[in-house]
Amino acid sequence: MRPRRQTGRMNIHQQVVRELAVRILSGVLRPGDILPTEDNASTEMDVSRTAYREAIKVLSAKGLLESRAKVGTRVRQKSEWNMLDPEILGWKSEIETPSKFVDDLFEFRMIIEPAAARLAARKGSPEKIDKIRHAFETMANTEMSSVENFEADFDFHKSILEASENELLSSLGHVVETLLLTSFELSALRPGAREQSVPLHGAVLAQIQNRDQDKARDAMTTLLASARTDLDDVLQNDIHETTILKKADPDDTSTRAGGNRSPN
Amino acid sequence: MRPRRQTGRMNIHQQVVRELAVRILSGVLRPGDILPTEDNASTEMDVSRTAYREAIKVLSAKGLLESRAKVGTRVRQKSEWNMLDPEILGWKSEIETPSKFVDDLFEFRMIIEPAAARLAARKGSPEKIDKIRHAFETMANTEMSSVENFEADFDFHKSILEASENELLSSLGHVVETLLLTSFELSALRPGAREQSVPLHGAVLAQIQNRDQDKARDAMTTLLASARTDLDDVLQNDIHETTILKKADPDDTSTRAGGNRSPN
DNA sequence: CATACAATATTATTTACGAAAAATGGTATA
Protein backbone atom coordinates (compact mmCIF):
# COMPACT_ATOMS: atom_id res chain seq x y z
CA MET A 1 0.00 0.00 0.00
CA ARG A 2 1.17 3.49 -0.75
CA PRO A 3 -0.27 6.97 -0.99
CA ARG A 4 -2.15 7.31 -4.23
CA ARG A 5 -2.85 10.05 -6.67
CA GLN A 6 -6.30 10.52 -8.09
CA THR A 7 -6.74 7.81 -10.65
CA GLY A 8 -9.79 5.73 -9.81
CA ARG A 9 -13.32 6.03 -11.09
CA MET A 10 -13.80 9.37 -12.69
CA ASN A 11 -16.85 11.18 -13.94
CA ILE A 12 -17.13 11.43 -17.67
CA HIS A 13 -16.35 15.10 -17.79
CA GLN A 14 -13.33 14.47 -15.57
CA GLN A 15 -12.10 11.87 -18.01
CA VAL A 16 -12.40 14.39 -20.81
CA VAL A 17 -10.61 16.99 -18.67
CA ARG A 18 -7.79 14.59 -18.06
CA GLU A 19 -7.55 13.53 -21.70
CA LEU A 20 -7.39 17.10 -22.97
CA ALA A 21 -5.10 18.27 -20.17
CA VAL A 22 -2.58 15.57 -20.97
CA ARG A 23 -2.70 16.41 -24.65
CA ILE A 24 -2.05 20.06 -23.87
CA LEU A 25 0.60 19.61 -21.20
CA SER A 26 2.46 17.02 -23.24
CA GLY A 27 2.56 19.29 -26.27
CA VAL A 28 0.30 17.28 -28.56
CA LEU A 29 -1.98 20.29 -28.51
CA ARG A 30 0.03 23.48 -28.59
CA PRO A 31 -0.70 27.09 -27.62
CA GLY A 32 -2.71 28.75 -30.35
CA ASP A 33 -4.16 25.48 -31.61
CA ILE A 34 -7.90 25.47 -32.08
CA LEU A 35 -9.86 22.46 -30.93
CA PRO A 36 -12.52 20.84 -33.13
CA THR A 37 -16.01 22.25 -32.74
CA GLU A 38 -17.97 21.11 -29.71
CA ASP A 39 -20.08 18.89 -31.90
CA ASN A 40 -17.18 17.17 -33.60
CA ALA A 41 -14.98 16.89 -30.53
CA SER A 42 -17.74 15.46 -28.36
CA THR A 43 -18.85 12.86 -30.87
CA GLU A 44 -15.21 12.08 -31.53
CA MET A 45 -14.68 11.39 -27.83
CA ASP A 46 -18.01 9.65 -27.63
CA VAL A 47 -19.45 11.84 -24.90
CA SER A 48 -22.37 14.22 -24.90
CA ARG A 49 -21.79 17.79 -25.91
CA THR A 50 -22.78 18.89 -22.41
CA ALA A 51 -20.15 16.75 -20.73
CA TYR A 52 -17.57 17.98 -23.18
CA ARG A 53 -18.54 21.59 -22.49
CA GLU A 54 -18.18 21.05 -18.75
CA ALA A 55 -14.68 19.75 -19.35
CA ILE A 56 -13.84 22.81 -21.42
CA LYS A 57 -15.07 25.03 -18.59
CA VAL A 58 -12.80 23.27 -16.12
CA LEU A 59 -9.74 23.66 -18.32
CA SER A 60 -10.61 27.27 -19.04
CA ALA A 61 -10.80 27.85 -15.28
CA LYS A 62 -7.25 26.58 -15.02
CA GLY A 63 -6.06 28.90 -17.75
CA LEU A 64 -5.40 26.22 -20.36
CA LEU A 65 -8.20 27.05 -22.78
CA GLU A 66 -10.25 29.99 -23.97
CA SER A 67 -13.52 29.78 -25.88
CA ARG A 68 -15.04 32.42 -28.08
CA ALA A 69 -18.09 32.24 -30.26
CA LYS A 70 -17.44 31.84 -33.95
CA VAL A 71 -13.70 31.36 -33.46
CA GLY A 72 -13.68 28.24 -31.35
CA THR A 73 -11.79 26.95 -28.33
CA ARG A 74 -8.13 27.79 -28.37
CA VAL A 75 -5.18 26.59 -26.28
CA ARG A 76 -3.86 29.60 -24.39
CA GLN A 77 -0.23 30.67 -24.12
CA LYS A 78 1.84 28.79 -21.61
CA SER A 79 2.28 31.92 -19.52
CA GLU A 80 -1.46 31.86 -18.85
CA TRP A 81 -1.49 28.32 -17.47
CA ASN A 82 -1.94 28.06 -13.70
CA MET A 83 1.04 25.80 -13.23
CA LEU A 84 0.58 25.78 -9.46
CA ASP A 85 -2.87 24.28 -9.75
CA PRO A 86 -2.76 20.93 -7.92
CA GLU A 87 -4.28 18.98 -10.77
CA ILE A 88 -1.98 20.50 -13.36
CA LEU A 89 0.99 19.66 -11.17
CA GLY A 90 -0.30 16.11 -10.87
CA TRP A 91 -0.73 15.71 -14.60
CA LYS A 92 2.70 17.16 -15.25
CA SER A 93 4.26 14.74 -12.82
CA GLU A 94 2.88 11.88 -14.88
CA ILE A 95 4.04 13.32 -18.16
CA GLU A 96 7.36 14.94 -17.60
CA THR A 97 10.59 13.09 -16.93
CA PRO A 98 11.14 12.88 -13.18
CA SER A 99 14.42 14.78 -13.16
CA LYS A 100 13.15 17.85 -15.01
CA PHE A 101 9.99 17.91 -12.97
CA VAL A 102 11.82 17.45 -9.70
CA ASP A 103 14.27 20.20 -10.58
CA ASP A 104 11.61 22.82 -11.03
CA LEU A 105 9.65 21.74 -8.00
CA PHE A 106 12.63 21.62 -5.69
CA GLU A 107 13.84 24.98 -6.87
CA PHE A 108 10.43 26.33 -6.03
CA ARG A 109 10.31 24.68 -2.62
CA MET A 110 13.74 26.03 -1.79
CA ILE A 111 12.31 29.49 -2.27
CA ILE A 112 8.98 29.04 -0.56
CA GLU A 113 9.55 26.82 2.42
CA PRO A 114 12.54 28.49 4.07
CA ALA A 115 10.65 31.76 3.82
CA ALA A 116 7.58 30.11 5.30
CA ALA A 117 9.61 28.66 8.15
CA ARG A 118 10.95 32.12 8.84
CA LEU A 119 7.46 33.60 8.95
CA ALA A 120 6.22 30.73 11.08
CA ALA A 121 8.93 31.48 13.61
CA ARG A 122 7.95 35.14 13.56
CA LYS A 123 4.21 34.97 13.76
CA GLY A 124 2.94 31.41 13.84
CA SER A 125 0.19 31.01 16.40
CA PRO A 126 0.80 28.53 19.25
CA GLU A 127 -1.91 26.27 17.85
CA LYS A 128 -0.32 26.15 14.42
CA ILE A 129 3.10 25.45 15.90
CA ASP A 130 1.56 22.70 17.95
CA LYS A 131 0.32 21.16 14.76
CA ILE A 132 3.87 21.18 13.42
CA ARG A 133 5.09 19.51 16.59
CA HIS A 134 2.39 16.86 16.39
CA ALA A 135 3.28 16.05 12.80
CA PHE A 136 6.93 15.77 13.76
CA GLU A 137 6.21 13.39 16.60
CA THR A 138 4.12 11.20 14.36
CA MET A 139 6.94 11.21 11.87
CA ALA A 140 9.44 10.20 14.50
CA ASN A 141 7.23 7.38 15.75
CA THR A 142 6.27 5.72 12.49
CA GLU A 143 8.22 3.39 10.33
CA MET A 144 10.28 5.05 7.64
CA SER A 145 8.72 4.80 4.17
CA SER A 146 5.34 3.81 5.60
CA VAL A 147 2.23 5.59 4.46
CA GLU A 148 1.78 7.03 7.95
CA ASN A 149 5.28 8.42 7.82
CA PHE A 150 4.66 9.93 4.42
CA GLU A 151 1.49 11.59 5.59
CA ALA A 152 3.13 12.95 8.71
CA ASP A 153 5.96 14.31 6.58
CA PHE A 154 3.46 16.06 4.38
CA ASP A 155 1.57 17.37 7.42
CA PHE A 156 4.79 18.75 8.81
CA HIS A 157 5.51 20.87 5.76
CA LYS A 158 1.89 21.83 5.27
CA SER A 159 1.62 22.97 8.88
CA ILE A 160 4.64 25.19 8.50
CA LEU A 161 3.13 26.80 5.45
CA GLU A 162 -0.05 27.38 7.41
CA ALA A 163 1.90 28.74 10.37
CA SER A 164 3.26 31.43 8.09
CA GLU A 165 -0.13 33.05 8.57
CA ASN A 166 -0.19 33.99 4.92
CA GLU A 167 -3.06 32.58 2.89
CA LEU A 168 -1.07 32.66 -0.33
CA LEU A 169 1.69 30.55 1.15
CA SER A 170 -0.74 28.24 2.88
CA SER A 171 -2.33 27.33 -0.41
CA LEU A 172 0.98 25.94 -1.66
CA GLY A 173 0.66 22.75 0.33
CA HIS A 174 -0.25 20.93 -2.84
CA VAL A 175 3.04 21.79 -4.45
CA VAL A 176 4.84 20.09 -1.60
CA GLU A 177 2.44 17.18 -1.70
CA THR A 178 3.01 16.55 -5.38
CA LEU A 179 6.76 16.55 -4.96
CA LEU A 180 6.57 14.31 -1.91
CA LEU A 181 4.37 11.88 -3.81
CA THR A 182 6.89 11.77 -6.61
CA SER A 183 9.72 11.33 -4.16
CA PHE A 184 7.85 8.59 -2.38
CA GLU A 185 7.13 6.69 -5.55
CA LEU A 186 10.72 6.92 -6.66
CA SER A 187 12.45 6.12 -3.42
CA ALA A 188 10.04 3.35 -2.56
CA LEU A 189 11.97 1.37 -5.12
CA ARG A 190 15.22 1.95 -3.32
CA PRO A 191 14.68 2.62 0.36
CA GLY A 192 17.45 3.24 2.87
CA ALA A 193 18.07 6.92 2.41
CA ARG A 194 16.52 9.50 4.67
CA GLU A 195 18.24 8.37 7.86
CA GLN A 196 18.93 11.96 8.85
CA SER A 197 15.42 13.02 7.96
CA VAL A 198 14.00 13.01 11.47
CA PRO A 199 16.73 15.06 13.18
CA LEU A 200 16.65 17.58 10.33
CA HIS A 201 12.92 18.00 10.73
CA GLY A 202 13.43 18.27 14.46
CA ALA A 203 15.85 21.11 13.98
CA VAL A 204 13.32 23.08 11.96
CA LEU A 205 10.67 22.55 14.60
CA ALA A 206 13.04 23.56 17.39
CA GLN A 207 14.01 26.82 15.75
CA ILE A 208 10.42 27.72 15.02
CA GLN A 209 9.54 27.03 18.62
CA ASN A 210 12.51 29.21 19.62
CA ARG A 211 11.07 31.95 17.44
CA ASP A 212 14.48 32.25 15.86
CA GLN A 213 13.56 33.38 12.37
CA ASP A 214 16.90 33.12 10.64
CA LYS A 215 17.82 29.78 12.14
CA ALA A 216 14.39 28.40 11.30
CA ARG A 217 14.89 29.47 7.72
CA ASP A 218 18.36 27.97 7.58
CA ALA A 219 17.25 24.71 9.15
CA MET A 220 14.59 24.37 6.49
CA THR A 221 17.11 25.10 3.77
CA THR A 222 19.34 22.37 5.17
CA LEU A 223 16.46 19.93 5.36
CA LEU A 224 15.44 20.54 1.77
CA ALA A 225 19.01 20.35 0.52
CA SER A 226 19.36 16.97 2.17
CA ALA A 227 16.10 15.72 0.74
CA ARG A 228 17.20 16.88 -2.65
CA THR A 229 20.50 15.07 -2.41
CA ASP A 230 18.74 11.87 -1.43
CA LEU A 231 16.37 12.20 -4.33
CA ASP A 232 19.16 12.98 -6.76
CA ASP A 233 20.85 9.76 -5.72
CA VAL A 234 17.71 7.82 -6.46
CA LEU A 235 17.32 9.54 -9.80
CA GLN A 236 20.93 8.85 -10.70
CA ASN A 237 20.66 5.19 -9.92
CA ASP A 238 17.21 4.52 -11.19
CA ILE A 239 17.22 6.71 -14.20
CA HIS A 240 16.60 3.88 -16.63
CA GLU A 241 14.25 1.93 -14.38
CA THR A 242 12.03 4.94 -13.76
CA THR A 243 11.99 5.69 -17.44
CA ILE A 244 10.72 2.20 -18.06
CA LEU A 245 8.15 2.63 -15.31
CA LYS A 246 6.88 5.82 -16.88
CA LYS A 247 6.50 4.15 -20.22
CA ALA A 248 4.85 1.09 -18.76
CA ASP A 249 2.10 3.16 -17.17
CA PRO A 250 -0.17 3.75 -20.14
CA ASP A 251 -3.50 3.27 -18.45
CA ASP A 252 -4.10 3.18 -14.73
CA THR A 253 -6.93 0.77 -15.32
CA SER A 254 -5.22 -2.08 -13.55
CA THR A 255 -5.10 -0.17 -10.24
CA ARG A 256 -2.33 -2.45 -9.08
CA ALA A 257 -1.49 -1.31 -5.57
CA GLY A 258 2.21 -0.68 -5.21
CA GLY A 259 3.61 -3.77 -6.81
CA ASN A 260 4.23 -3.28 -10.46
CA ARG A 261 5.67 -6.66 -11.01
CA SER A 262 6.79 -7.40 -14.56
CA PRO A 263 4.57 -5.16 -16.69
CA ASN A 264 4.57 -7.72 -19.51
CA MET B 1 -8.51 55.81 -18.74
CA ARG B 2 -6.91 53.21 -16.57
CA PRO B 3 -6.16 49.51 -16.68
CA ARG B 4 -9.27 47.60 -15.87
CA ARG B 5 -10.10 44.34 -14.25
CA GLN B 6 -12.55 41.94 -15.84
CA THR B 7 -15.96 43.36 -15.09
CA GLY B 8 -17.76 43.99 -18.38
CA ARG B 9 -20.12 41.75 -20.29
CA MET B 10 -19.98 38.29 -18.88
CA ASN B 11 -21.54 35.05 -19.96
CA ILE B 12 -24.31 33.83 -17.77
CA HIS B 13 -22.34 30.98 -16.28
CA GLN B 14 -19.52 33.45 -15.57
CA GLN B 15 -21.96 35.66 -13.71
CA VAL B 16 -22.98 32.70 -11.61
CA VAL B 17 -19.33 31.85 -11.00
CA ARG B 18 -18.67 35.37 -9.83
CA GLU B 19 -21.76 35.53 -7.65
CA LEU B 20 -20.96 32.26 -5.88
CA ALA B 21 -17.23 33.01 -5.63
CA VAL B 22 -17.93 36.29 -3.91
CA ARG B 23 -20.31 34.62 -1.49
CA ILE B 24 -17.70 32.03 -0.63
CA LEU B 25 -14.68 34.31 -0.43
CA SER B 26 -16.56 36.88 1.61
CA GLY B 27 -17.68 34.28 4.11
CA VAL B 28 -21.40 34.35 3.39
CA LEU B 29 -20.99 30.73 2.38
CA ARG B 30 -18.60 28.95 4.69
CA PRO B 31 -16.51 25.79 4.38
CA GLY B 32 -18.68 22.75 4.98
CA ASP B 33 -21.85 24.53 3.90
CA ILE B 34 -23.97 22.65 1.40
CA LEU B 35 -25.47 24.59 -1.46
CA PRO B 36 -29.13 24.23 -2.41
CA THR B 37 -29.87 21.48 -4.91
CA GLU B 38 -29.06 22.24 -8.51
CA ASP B 39 -32.74 22.54 -9.30
CA ASN B 40 -33.46 24.99 -6.51
CA ALA B 41 -30.29 27.01 -6.88
CA SER B 42 -30.64 27.41 -10.62
CA THR B 43 -34.28 28.46 -10.52
CA GLU B 44 -33.44 30.74 -7.61
CA MET B 45 -30.75 32.45 -9.69
CA ASP B 46 -32.99 32.33 -12.72
CA VAL B 47 -30.57 30.42 -14.93
CA SER B 48 -30.79 27.02 -16.48
CA ARG B 49 -29.57 24.05 -14.55
CA THR B 50 -26.91 23.46 -17.21
CA ALA B 51 -25.46 26.95 -16.85
CA TYR B 52 -25.47 26.59 -13.08
CA ARG B 53 -23.69 23.26 -13.33
CA GLU B 54 -21.01 24.79 -15.56
CA ALA B 55 -20.42 27.43 -12.91
CA ILE B 56 -20.09 24.73 -10.26
CA LYS B 57 -17.54 22.95 -12.40
CA VAL B 58 -15.47 26.11 -12.70
CA LEU B 59 -15.46 26.71 -8.96
CA SER B 60 -14.68 23.07 -8.31
CA ALA B 61 -11.71 23.39 -10.65
CA LYS B 62 -10.44 26.21 -8.46
CA GLY B 63 -10.82 24.13 -5.31
CA LEU B 64 -13.73 26.08 -3.86
CA LEU B 65 -16.46 23.47 -4.24
CA GLU B 66 -16.91 19.73 -4.36
CA SER B 67 -19.96 17.90 -5.71
CA ARG B 68 -21.06 14.38 -4.98
CA ALA B 69 -24.18 12.59 -6.04
CA LYS B 70 -26.85 12.37 -3.42
CA VAL B 71 -24.94 14.47 -0.90
CA GLY B 72 -24.82 17.77 -2.74
CA THR B 73 -22.33 20.49 -3.48
CA ARG B 74 -20.22 21.49 -0.54
CA VAL B 75 -17.86 24.40 0.09
CA ARG B 76 -14.40 22.95 0.59
CA GLN B 77 -11.97 23.81 3.38
CA LYS B 78 -10.04 27.00 2.94
CA SER B 79 -6.78 25.08 2.70
CA GLU B 80 -8.07 23.54 -0.52
CA TRP B 81 -8.74 26.84 -2.23
CA ASN B 82 -6.28 27.78 -4.97
CA MET B 83 -5.59 31.21 -3.59
CA LEU B 84 -3.02 31.93 -6.29
CA ASP B 85 -5.58 31.49 -9.04
CA PRO B 86 -5.73 34.83 -10.90
CA GLU B 87 -9.50 35.07 -10.71
CA ILE B 88 -9.62 34.23 -7.03
CA LEU B 89 -7.00 36.87 -6.39
CA GLY B 90 -9.07 39.36 -8.36
CA TRP B 91 -12.24 38.60 -6.46
CA LYS B 92 -10.42 38.83 -3.16
CA SER B 93 -9.03 42.20 -4.07
CA GLU B 94 -12.56 43.47 -4.49
CA ILE B 95 -13.78 42.02 -1.24
CA GLU B 96 -11.01 42.34 1.27
CA THR B 97 -9.88 45.61 2.81
CA PRO B 98 -6.93 46.94 0.82
CA SER B 99 -4.49 46.90 3.70
CA LYS B 100 -4.98 43.26 4.64
CA PHE B 101 -4.93 42.19 1.03
CA VAL B 102 -1.85 44.23 0.23
CA ASP B 103 -0.04 42.87 3.28
CA ASP B 104 -0.37 39.27 2.19
CA LEU B 105 0.43 39.99 -1.42
CA PHE B 106 3.50 42.05 -0.67
CA GLU B 107 4.78 39.50 1.77
CA PHE B 108 4.45 36.94 -0.98
CA ARG B 109 6.13 39.11 -3.59
CA MET B 110 9.01 39.80 -1.23
CA ILE B 111 9.63 36.05 -1.16
CA ILE B 112 9.11 35.28 -4.83
CA GLU B 113 10.53 38.16 -6.78
CA PRO B 114 13.97 38.55 -5.20
CA ALA B 115 14.45 34.82 -5.66
CA ALA B 116 13.30 35.12 -9.26
CA ALA B 117 15.70 37.99 -9.89
CA ARG B 118 18.49 35.86 -8.50
CA LEU B 119 17.63 32.98 -10.80
CA ALA B 120 17.25 35.34 -13.75
CA ALA B 121 20.78 36.58 -13.13
CA ARG B 122 22.00 33.01 -12.97
CA LYS B 123 20.31 31.41 -15.90
CA GLY B 124 18.07 33.86 -17.73
CA SER B 125 18.50 33.50 -21.49
CA PRO B 126 19.73 36.59 -23.38
CA GLU B 127 16.33 36.86 -25.07
CA LYS B 128 14.48 36.91 -21.77
CA ILE B 129 16.85 39.48 -20.33
CA ASP B 130 16.35 41.56 -23.42
CA LYS B 131 12.66 41.51 -22.71
CA ILE B 132 13.34 42.87 -19.23
CA ARG B 133 15.48 45.62 -20.71
CA HIS B 134 12.81 46.52 -23.22
CA ALA B 135 10.18 46.78 -20.51
CA PHE B 136 12.49 48.96 -18.47
CA GLU B 137 13.12 51.33 -21.35
CA THR B 138 9.42 51.65 -22.03
CA MET B 139 8.92 52.39 -18.37
CA ALA B 140 11.58 55.07 -18.41
CA ASN B 141 10.12 56.70 -21.51
CA THR B 142 6.45 56.87 -20.57
CA GLU B 143 4.66 59.26 -18.33
CA MET B 144 4.42 58.18 -14.70
CA SER B 145 1.00 56.82 -13.76
CA SER B 146 -0.02 56.39 -17.38
CA VAL B 147 -1.50 53.14 -18.55
CA GLU B 148 1.56 52.54 -20.73
CA ASN B 149 3.80 52.98 -17.73
CA PHE B 150 1.69 50.61 -15.71
CA GLU B 151 1.85 47.96 -18.40
CA ALA B 152 5.61 48.34 -18.81
CA ASP B 153 6.00 48.04 -15.04
CA PHE B 154 4.01 44.82 -15.11
CA ASP B 155 6.00 43.55 -18.10
CA PHE B 156 9.21 44.24 -16.24
CA HIS B 157 8.28 42.07 -13.30
CA LYS B 158 6.68 39.41 -15.45
CA SER B 159 9.77 39.19 -17.64
CA ILE B 160 11.97 38.65 -14.61
CA LEU B 161 9.76 35.83 -13.45
CA GLU B 162 9.98 34.30 -16.90
CA ALA B 163 13.75 34.79 -16.99
CA SER B 164 13.98 32.62 -13.89
CA GLU B 165 13.50 29.75 -16.32
CA ASN B 166 11.21 28.05 -13.85
CA GLU B 167 7.69 27.39 -15.06
CA LEU B 168 6.26 27.51 -11.57
CA LEU B 169 7.67 30.96 -10.93
CA SER B 170 6.70 32.17 -14.39
CA SER B 171 3.08 31.41 -13.73
CA LEU B 172 3.05 33.84 -10.82
CA GLY B 173 2.87 36.87 -13.06
CA HIS B 174 -0.78 37.22 -12.21
CA VAL B 175 -0.02 37.68 -8.54
CA VAL B 176 2.13 40.64 -9.39
CA GLU B 177 -0.45 41.94 -11.80
CA THR B 178 -3.21 41.87 -9.22
CA LEU B 179 -1.13 43.76 -6.71
CA LEU B 180 -0.03 46.30 -9.29
CA LEU B 181 -3.63 46.84 -10.31
CA THR B 182 -4.59 47.45 -6.71
CA SER B 183 -1.63 49.76 -6.26
CA PHE B 184 -2.50 51.62 -9.41
CA GLU B 185 -6.10 52.13 -8.40
CA LEU B 186 -5.10 53.36 -4.98
CA SER B 187 -2.24 55.64 -5.91
CA ALA B 188 -4.07 57.05 -8.89
CA LEU B 189 -5.91 59.04 -6.28
CA ARG B 190 -2.73 60.49 -4.89
CA PRO B 191 0.02 60.58 -7.48
CA GLY B 192 3.48 61.98 -6.84
CA ALA B 193 5.13 59.04 -5.19
CA ARG B 194 7.32 56.65 -7.14
CA GLU B 195 9.97 59.20 -8.13
CA GLN B 196 12.72 56.71 -7.39
CA SER B 197 10.90 53.95 -9.19
CA VAL B 198 12.81 54.11 -12.46
CA PRO B 199 16.34 54.08 -10.99
CA LEU B 200 15.38 51.24 -8.67
CA HIS B 201 14.11 49.20 -11.59
CA GLY B 202 17.26 50.10 -13.49
CA ALA B 203 19.41 48.73 -10.70
CA VAL B 204 17.65 45.39 -10.85
CA LEU B 205 18.10 45.20 -14.60
CA ALA B 206 21.77 46.15 -14.35
CA GLN B 207 22.56 43.44 -11.82
CA ILE B 208 20.74 40.81 -13.82
CA GLN B 209 22.69 41.84 -16.90
CA ASN B 210 25.88 41.65 -14.78
CA ARG B 211 24.87 38.12 -13.84
CA ASP B 212 25.43 39.10 -10.24
CA GLN B 213 22.94 36.87 -8.46
CA ASP B 214 23.11 38.27 -4.96
CA LYS B 215 23.08 41.89 -6.04
CA ALA B 216 20.19 41.25 -8.37
CA ARG B 217 18.26 39.70 -5.51
CA ASP B 218 19.09 42.58 -3.20
CA ALA B 219 18.17 45.20 -5.78
CA MET B 220 14.78 43.58 -6.18
CA THR B 221 14.30 43.52 -2.43
CA THR B 222 15.10 47.22 -2.30
CA LEU B 223 12.71 47.97 -5.14
CA LEU B 224 9.86 46.11 -3.51
CA ALA B 225 10.51 47.65 -0.12
CA SER B 226 10.30 51.07 -1.70
CA ALA B 227 7.09 50.25 -3.52
CA ARG B 228 5.65 48.97 -0.31
CA THR B 229 6.53 52.11 1.57
CA ASP B 230 4.91 54.22 -1.12
CA LEU B 231 1.78 52.12 -0.99
CA ASP B 232 1.66 52.18 2.79
CA ASP B 233 1.70 55.97 2.65
CA VAL B 234 -1.25 55.96 0.31
CA LEU B 235 -3.10 53.49 2.51
CA GLN B 236 -2.42 55.55 5.61
CA ASN B 237 -3.70 58.74 4.06
CA ASP B 238 -6.59 57.37 2.07
CA ILE B 239 -7.85 54.78 4.46
CA HIS B 240 -11.29 56.28 4.71
CA GLU B 241 -11.54 57.37 1.09
CA THR B 242 -10.71 53.94 -0.20
CA THR B 243 -13.24 52.41 2.11
CA ILE B 244 -15.85 54.63 0.59
CA LEU B 245 -14.70 53.67 -2.87
CA LYS B 246 -15.07 50.01 -2.07
CA LYS B 247 -18.57 50.50 -0.87
CA ALA B 248 -19.52 52.67 -3.82
CA ASP B 249 -18.76 49.96 -6.36
CA PRO B 250 -22.02 48.04 -6.57
CA ASP B 251 -22.48 48.69 -10.30
CA ASP B 252 -21.89 45.02 -11.04
CA THR B 253 -25.36 44.27 -9.80
CA SER B 254 -26.76 45.47 -13.10
CA THR B 255 -25.26 42.48 -14.87
CA ARG B 256 -26.11 40.09 -12.11
CA ALA B 257 -27.16 36.51 -12.70
CA GLY B 258 -30.51 36.53 -14.42
CA GLY B 259 -30.65 40.30 -14.32
CA ASN B 260 -33.21 40.38 -11.56
CA ARG B 261 -33.36 44.11 -11.04
CA SER B 262 -35.85 45.09 -8.38
CA PRO B 263 -36.74 41.62 -7.10
CA ASN B 264 -40.15 42.79 -5.92
C1' DC C 1 -27.22 -6.87 16.44
C1' DA C 2 -25.73 -6.89 12.03
C1' DT C 3 -26.39 -7.55 7.41
C1' DA C 4 -28.80 -7.09 3.24
C1' DC C 5 -32.02 -4.86 0.64
C1' DA C 6 -35.25 -1.27 -0.91
C1' DA C 7 -36.76 3.57 -1.16
C1' DT C 8 -35.37 8.08 -2.12
C1' DA C 9 -33.03 12.27 -3.09
C1' DT C 10 -29.40 14.32 -5.61
C1' DT C 11 -26.00 14.78 -8.93
C1' DA C 12 -24.52 12.85 -13.58
C1' DT C 13 -25.43 12.35 -18.41
C1' DT C 14 -27.69 12.49 -22.74
C1' DT C 15 -30.41 14.54 -26.30
C1' DA C 16 -32.50 18.24 -28.88
C1' DC C 17 -33.45 22.82 -30.09
C1' DG C 18 -32.99 27.61 -30.23
C1' DA C 19 -30.43 32.13 -29.23
C1' DA C 20 -26.53 35.11 -29.27
C1' DA C 21 -22.04 36.54 -30.71
C1' DA C 22 -18.57 37.42 -33.89
C1' DA C 23 -15.78 36.83 -38.10
C1' DT C 24 -16.40 36.99 -42.97
C1' DG C 25 -17.67 38.47 -47.33
C1' DG C 26 -20.34 41.21 -50.22
C1' DT C 27 -22.46 45.55 -51.55
C1' DA C 28 -23.29 50.18 -51.89
C1' DT C 29 -21.59 54.67 -51.56
C1' DA C 30 -18.31 58.49 -51.25
Added chain:
DNA sequence: TATACCATTTTTCGTAAATAATATTGTATG
Protein backbone atom coordinates in the same frame (compact mmCIF):
# COMPACT_ATOMS: atom_id res chain seq x y z
C1' DT D 1 -10.08 52.75 -54.42
C1' DA D 2 -11.53 52.71 -49.95
C1' DT D 3 -14.73 52.78 -46.37
C1' DA D 4 -18.92 51.95 -44.08
C1' DC D 5 -22.57 49.06 -43.56
C1' DC D 6 -25.23 44.91 -43.71
C1' DA D 7 -26.39 40.04 -44.35
C1' DT D 8 -24.54 35.44 -43.83
C1' DT D 9 -22.77 31.85 -41.51
C1' DT D 10 -20.17 29.45 -38.09
C1' DT D 11 -19.43 28.64 -33.53
C1' DT D 12 -20.19 28.82 -28.77
C1' DC D 13 -23.92 29.84 -25.40
C1' DG D 14 -28.11 28.76 -23.09
C1' DT D 15 -32.48 26.25 -22.07
C1' DA D 16 -35.32 22.27 -21.40
C1' DA D 17 -36.55 17.78 -20.20
C1' DA D 18 -35.94 13.01 -19.55
C1' DT D 19 -33.13 9.09 -17.90
C1' DA D 20 -29.15 7.02 -15.39
C1' DA D 21 -26.02 6.48 -11.65
C1' DT D 22 -25.04 6.79 -6.90
C1' DA D 23 -24.96 7.33 -2.10
C1' DT D 24 -27.73 7.91 2.01
C1' DT D 25 -31.25 6.46 4.86
C1' DG D 26 -34.59 3.61 6.45
C1' DT D 27 -36.43 -1.15 6.87
C1' DA D 28 -36.77 -5.79 7.10
C1' DT D 29 -34.67 -10.17 7.93
C1' DG D 30 -31.41 -13.60 9.63
